[in-house]
Amino acid sequence: MSQKSPFTLHCLSTECDARRGEVRTRQGVFQTPVFMPVGTQGTVKAVTPENLMEMNAQIILGNTYHLFIRPGHRLIESFGGLHRFMNWKGSILTDSGGFQIFSLKELATITEEGAAFRSHLDGSKLFLSPEDAVEVQQSLGSDIMMCLDTCIPFPSTRDETIRATELTTRWARRCRSAHSRREQLLFGIVQGGMYPELRKEHAEALIDIGFDGYAIGGLSVGEKPQIMYDMTRETVASLPADYPRYLMGVGTPEDLVEGVWRGVDMFDCVMPTRNARNGSLFTSKGKISIKNARFRDDHSPVDEECGCYTCRNYSRAYLRHLFQAREILSYHLNTIHNLHFYLTLMANIRKAIEKDNFARFRQDFYSKLEYE
Amino acid sequence: MSQKSPFTLHCLSTECDARRGEVRTRQGVFQTPVFMPVGTQGTVKAVTPENLMEMNAQIILGNTYHLFIRPGHRLIESFGGLHRFMNWKGSILTDSGGFQIFSLKELATITEEGAAFRSHLDGSKLFLSPEDAVEVQQSLGSDIMMCLDTCIPFPSTRDETIRATELTTRWARRCRSAHSRREQLLFGIVQGGMYPELRKEHAEALIDIGFDGYAIGGLSVGEKPQIMYDMTRETVASLPADYPRYLMGVGTPEDLVEGVWRGVDMFDCVMPTRNARNGSLFTSKGKISIKNARFRDDHSPVDEECGCYTCRNYSRAYLRHLFQAREILSYHLNTIHNLHFYLTLMANIRKAIEKDNFARFRQDFYSKLEYE
Secondary structure, eight states, X not given: OOOSOSEEEEEEXXXXXXXXXXXXXXXXXXXXXXXXXXXXXXXXXTOOHHHHHHTTOOEEEEOXXXXXXXXXXXXXXXXXXHHHHHTOOSEEEEOOSHHHHXXXXXXXXXXXSOEEEEOTTTOOEEEEOHHHHHHHHHHHTOSEEEOOOOOOOSSOOHHXXXXXXXXXXXXXXXXXXXXXXXXXXXXXXXXXXXXXXXXHHHHHHHHHHOOSEEEEOSOSSSSOHHXXXXXXXXXXXXXXXXXXXXXXXXXXXXXXXXXXXXXXXXXXXXXXXXXXXXXXXXXXXXXXXXXXXXXXXXXXXXXTTOOSHHHHHOOHXXXXXXXXXXXXXXXXXXXXXXXXXXXXXXXXXXXXXXTTOHHHHHHHHHHHOOOO | OOOSOSEEEEEEOSSSSOEEEEEEETTEEEEESEEEEBOTTSSOTTOOHHHHHHTTOOEEEEOHXXXXXXXXXXXXXXXXXXXXXXXXXXXXXXXXXXXXXXXXGGGEEEOSSOEEEEOTTTOOEEEEOHHHHHHHHHHHTOSEEEOOOOOOXXXXXXXXHHHHHHHHHHHHHHHHHHOOOTTSEEEEEEOOTTOHHHHHHHHHHXXXXXXXXXXXXXXXXXXXXXXXXXHHHHHHHTSOTTXXXXXXXXXXXXXXXXXXXXXOOXXXXXXXXXXXXXXXXXXXXXXXXXXXXXXXXXXXXXXXXXXXXXXXXXXXXXXXXXXXXXXXXHHHHHHHHHHHHHHHHHXXXXXXXXXXXXXXXXXXXXXXXXXX
């Protein structure tokens, strides 16, 4: 039932499960492993599409839940889709809304039919079935759509996990049936909590339905990093080698390195953008908090090794001043730096896999960390 | 005592007092009449220096009071001045801090010696003498510095106005004496309230001291536009034709047209940047409020006649969405549009004066206004 895979493998690491490849969407091709900046409400917060292009972002993420509520998928469809509405020429992946609805907690009720919830904006009653989730994403015109899934709290018992995972399977089947615009890719989401055998079973059930790619969901929800890495490895082992693998909502720079090591192709996370707005900046030596008084007179850039617009033109002292003064330019320059850091990390990871020296790269990456 | 004038006249209107010229600073030359975007705290809010260059901003304004308080002029001096600190390659004019201190009201006490005030940030006691104002601006390295003046509330009696204006003259003399870095220009500020004869007397007193340019201060403080225009004309009539004239803190697009008509060369105002952040956008037909529900489905740009980045790439519906969602990109795109509108207006005014058809230009400008 699945179409030809959108994934093309370039090369495999001989040292680990890392792989170098590309994914073809109707919008173009992106190189993997890839990090996708998050653009929740039709904008990657605090930067323009041109800023993203300059830092070689290839694909960004949009949040179905947010766009469904405001400004509405029909409005965006009338503009020819999200790409045109927001002026983004790269690829777009939309999530299904499941995770956001799950995050609403007492505002949401999950039934066999779908998710009933109240808008976080005005409290109005809304409903999203698996079919709705696909329809909304088809209207948004995203290049990669995600199945509506039920997220599993951490920790959960084996029985709770089985119930939620089986519902996710039934929803995945309904999403696949509702998927009419086949030029937009649809990914399934593997759940199974922290139970390796449930993850394996769920992966097999989804593969049986057949999707254009497979995501690893339900991780980075409070478990220790090592558990997340183990669950990633276990899940990847059950996924077909010829389809893209996407670890959802992950993570720190360390998490990206470890995820790639275990065979993941795609990542997304609000961390670089959200941290930027809080003054937390990534460097090759670790994170720094730009509001720290020790940067008051600091003439050096955020990261001597960084070639981003912010580091080429501004000192830590200036960035600290902007942050203290709550200037909008602070969020802009910090976001450019953090996203550039993430995207450059991924570009360097891709090069390392091509040269088959990713183990050495990973060792160097850790040996440079000083700050924490 | 004054140096050679930095002003070169290109041509005079035969229809009014408008004039086309240029001002040379140590940073370069800017074309007049000019509008100067306001960059209060070492950044024009919500845009980068590159954004400003793209819209042909030639000179920006920095606020001495704010930079004195945070991050401090000594810190900025250690970076080689404000240009380098904030990465701005055009000219910079700094105000003296007088207007901001005046705005603090109960936090400020004016004596013969200078202005005692409390920081609006932490309440700490500070003092700024005329000599301090020049020293701080010399440290900031601005291309054009302003004398410390005493601002006169509106309305004020003739006696109050005389007292304040005479103090401003004594402070202007002290500023001139303290002015050691003569490659940085120093402008005097003509006060005199709404009394034409006091404005004339004050202009003569300042010309007697001798400055590199003359500003018209104390207007746009609550008086009716026609009064402001009349006071501008009266003051300009007393100023030397071979020196630049600067109408401080003004104003609306209409005010710019009327100021140029009466012979003003330079303007600054927070209006385009502040309005942008409030969703109020300038167009050739008048102002619009982008949050208005009638723009919900509007596929057209803010202004069909505008060639700015925002109008080339985004619809009113998208801008409304960003504004409603309080996205940082909203402030960025709105600011780009409004500043582009102001700077293009001035560029078109310059062309009209060159062709000596500014009266026609002014008539067309008013005839297009529909919205208010």
